[in-house]
Amino acid sequence: MTRLLLGVGLLAIALLAMGSESRVGVEGRSHPSPLREGSEFQSADMRALQADDFANPMALWVARGESLWGEARNGRPCAACHGRAEASMKGVAARYPRWDAGLGRVVNLGERINACVVGQQGAPKLAAESDELLALEAYIARQSRGMPLQVSIDGPAHATWEAGRALYFTRVGQLNLACTQCHDRSWGRTLLGETVSQGHPTGWPAYRLEWQRAGSLERRLRACFNGVRAAMPPYGSPDLVALELYVAWRAQGLPLESPGVRR
Amino acid sequence: MKRRAFLVAGAGAVVIGARPLGASAQEVHDIRPILDAITGGAAAEEGGVDISLPALAENGNSIPLTVKVASPMNETDYVAAIHVIAERNPRPVVAVLHLGPWSGRAEIGTRIRLAGTQKVTVVAALSGNRFRIARQEVHVTSGACLDEGSL
Amino acid sequence: MLGRLQVPPTVKRGEVFAVRVIVQHPMETGFRRDVDGKAIPLNIVDHLACTYGGREVFRVEPGSGISANPYFVFPVVATASGELAVEWRDDRGATGRVAANVNVVES
Numbered sequence: 001m002t003r004l005l006l007g008v009g010l011l012a013i014a015l016l017a018m019g020s021e022s023r024v025g026v027e028g029r030s031h032p033s034p035l036r037e038g039s040e041f042q043s044a045d046m047r048a049l050q051a052d053d054f055a056n057p058m059a060l061w062v063a064r065g066e067s068l069w070g071e072a073r074n075g076r077p078c079a080a081c082h083g084r085a086e087a088s089m090k091g092v093a094a095r096y097p098r099w100d101a102g103l104g105r106v107v108n109l110g111e112r113i114n115a116c117v118v119g120q121q122g123a124p125k126l127a128a129e130s131d132e133l134l135a136l137e138a139y140i141a142r143q144s145r146g147m148p149l150q151v152s153i154d155g156p157a158h159a160t161w162e163a164g165r166a167l168y169f170t171r172v173g174q175l176n177l178a179c180t181q182c183h184d185r186s187w188g189r190t191l192l193g194e195t196v197s198q199g200h201p202t203g204w205p206a207y208r209l210e211w212q213r214a215g216s217l218e219r220r221l222r223a224c225f226n227g228v229r230a231a232m233p234p235y236g237s238p239d240l241v242a243l244e245l246y247v248a249w250r251a252q253g254l255p256l257e258s259p260g261v262r263r
Numbered sequence: 264m265k266r267r268a269f270l271v272a273g274a275g276a277v278v279i280g281a282r283p284l285g286a287s288a289q290e291v292h293d294i295r296p297i298l299d300a301i302t303g304g305a306a307a308e309e310g311g312v313d314i315s316l317p318a319l320a321e322n323g324n325s326i327p328l329t330v331k332v333a334s335p336m337n338e339t340d341y342v343a344a345i346h347v348i349a350e351r352n353p354r355p356v357v358a359v360l361h362l363g364p365w366s367g368r369a370e371i372g373t374r375i376r377l378a379g380t381q382k383v384t385v386v387a388a389l390s391g392n393r394f395r396i397a398r399q400e401v402h403v404t405s406g407a408c409l410d411e412g413s414l
Numbered sequence: 415m416l417g418r419l420q421v422p423p424t425v426k427r428g429e430v431f432a433v434r435v436i437v438q439h440p441m442e443t444g445f446r447r448d449v450d451g452k453a454i455p456l457n458i459v460d461h462l463a464c465t466y467g468g469r470e471v472f473r474v475e476p477g478s479g480i481s482a483n484p485y486f487v488f489p490v491v492a493t494a495s496g497e498l499a500v501e502w503r504d505d506r507g508a509t510g511r512v513a514a515n516v517n518v519v520e521s
Contacts, residue, residue: 043321054420057483060438063418193404194321209322212440212482263321325481349479353445357479365471365491367430372487376443376479 032184032198037254041187041197042263050203050261057207058138058259061131061214065139068132074123078136081120085143093144094256097245099157106160108244110137110216111236128235134214137205141258148255149202151248160238164246167239173230179243194263200251201244203260210263217244220262289351289378297355301346301386302394312397314385323377323403332369332387332395336362342369344388351381377403415439415510419500425492426521433464433472435500436485437510443478459484462502466516467493492518 039047050056069078069085082088096109103115113136114125126133153161168179182191183199190196204217211219218240222232233239298307315329332342341364347357360371369387377383380402387395420434437459444456456478464472472488490498499513 043317043319045317045327046321049327054418054434055436055485057436057485059418060416060436060483064416064438209324212324329487347479352479353443354477354479356477358477359475360486360488361473362488363471365469365493366489367491368489370489372485373474374481374485376481 031250032187035200035251035254036187036198037257038197038200038203038260038262039257041195042261046261046263050257056259056261058205058214058261061135061138061205061207062142062259064131064135065137065142068135069139073117073121076121078116081116085139089140089143091144091147093141093258094147094149095151097160097241097248098152099155099160105238106157106241106245108216108218108241109140110218111241113137113140129215129219131214134205134216137216138214138259141205141256144256145258146255148253149248149251151245151252153245153249157245160242161245161249163238164242164244167243168246168250172225173228175228175230177228179224179247199247200254201247202251202254203257203262205258206260206262208262214259289353291350291381292355294348294350294355294384297348298384298386298396301388303392305392305394307386307394307396309396311395312385312387314383314397314399316383316399316401318400319402319404320377321404323379325374326377326401326403327372328375328383329372330370330385330387332389334369334389336364336367336369338364339390341366341390342387343390345369345371346386346388347375348384348386349375349377349381350384352376352378357383377401379403415502415504415508417500417502417510417512419498419512419514421498421514421516424517424519427492427494427518428521429492430489431492431516432487433490433498433500434485434487435462435464435512436483437462437502438483439504441476441478441480441482441484457504457506459502459504462486462500464488464490464498464500466490466498467496492516494518 039050053059071077093109096112097106099105100107100112100115102119107115110128110133113133117123118125171178179199182196186196187198188195201217204220205214206220207214208220218235221240221243225232311333313331316326320326328347330345330347332345334340334342336342342362345360345362348355349357357375358373362369362371382398382400384396384398389395416438418436422431425431439459440457441459442454442457444453446454448454458478459476462474462476462484463470471490474486476484495516495518497513498516499511501509501511503509
């Protein structure tokens with residue numbers, strides 16, 4: 001029964017995709033209006049859970065992040081260079097992804113944390129989706145909660161932004177869908193009882209009920225590729241960072257909800 | 264047109280990755296033996312138990328539950344335990360929570376898993392070998408973009 | 415095992431206050447399978463209890479039907495100032511404990 005419903009639902013998506021060809025408009029135009037943050041497309045219970053600083057399961061990762069911040073890694077804690085995160089990290093997460101001059105490429109927050117772990121602390125890289133990396137990401141992101149997302153796509157970051165934009169409009173997978181089909185053309189419509197969001201990154205890292213644990217935006221984007229039955233780009237893939245930069249630019253001005261709760 | 268439809272139908276039939284508990288895959292258990300084990304065969308009085316659950320849950324993994332039982336919670340008249348039973352879960356007994364006069368109120372909150380749309384039954388065990396029972400139906404939907412926990 | 419506890423900073427003697435606790439634990443049901451199709455073994459927190467004023471004031475036996483990162487809210491009558499502690503263990507013997515000071519004032 002579930003598979004039949006899934007099949008019908010997927011058929012509906014495909015028909016939707018085909019039917020809206022004529023309404024897609026000029027490629028590159030991807031500013032949903034009005035901009036609506038991710039939590040608006042979750043249930044009231046999810047919103048309440050996200051707002052509850054104690055019951056929000058991400059608070060566990062934030063608490064861990066806070067203790068890791070002060071813990072020496074290879075003899076040196078984050079606090080040694082950055083002092084109190086409440087001060088030094090305020091506004092930081094709202095500017096990521098960004099061009100990193102030292103690494104010579106655009107990086108997301110997780111990659112920047114690892115650049116410090118490896119480069120400054122001289123310790124082994126924290127694994128993608130590890131509790132430690134997610135904890136630090138959640139703790140740092142928490143310091144920017146409520147602040148408007150404001151990424152730069154100027155100078156050397158521009159090429160990455162263009163690559164992200166191209167990918168955003170490229171149909172992929174067995175379902176032959178591009179991000180724009182769901183998140184620009186169909187946001188607010190329902191798909192098997194779920195309301196399609198505008199696809200903004202402002203709630204990440206988040207506790208996803210589907211995963212029953214915290215996860216990064218990278219993991220969520222990979223899941224989108226899986227959702228349209230495309231091969232998932234590997235963790236650390238330049239495609240994913242480019243897409244992250246594009247969707248961050250597209251969500252410009254929206255306040256950060258991180259660390260969020262999603263279904 | 265035809266090719267795309269075929270792909271869609273094909274994709275619909277494929278089962279990929281770690282499967283979560285399906286929305287309708289589970290059967291409803293007969294929970295009477297569980298209820299009998301709690302009450303020792305005695306009848307449970309209907310009512311006096313307020314179950315707060317959303318009528319519709321987006322995801323079966325984490326659903327907020329609050330239970331309130333009307334009780335003075337004094338030394339001679341109190342709620343000793345609250346049993347939460349989900350008839351369609353593979354293990355129907357979700358939790359047993361123990362209170363006493365020291366609790367002051369018979370009210371608990373937690374988050375539970377539900378394997379699909381079903382009735383949740385709550386039995387309150389009171390002092391003096393008395394029992395109260397109530398039920399609440401919850402509709403659990405399954406998301407469209409399930410990544411089935413893919414990492 | 416990481417857990418967090420929340421109690422009101424100050425309570426009046428005789429007042430009923432809410433205690434909130436959340437534990438970081440996957441509460442693995444034993445029914446999920448990994449990408450290779452192998453069943454992920456059962457692993458749950460199956461016992462959690464709160465002591466205050468020298469006595470147990472709350473206890474729960476969670477089953478696999480309690481969500482991951484188990485969360486509980488329960489009431490307690492304020493008696494004397496002192497430590498309120500919550501301890502728990504999972505089915506593999508791993509344990510955790512969090513404690514907070516309850517400050518009781520006269521009404």
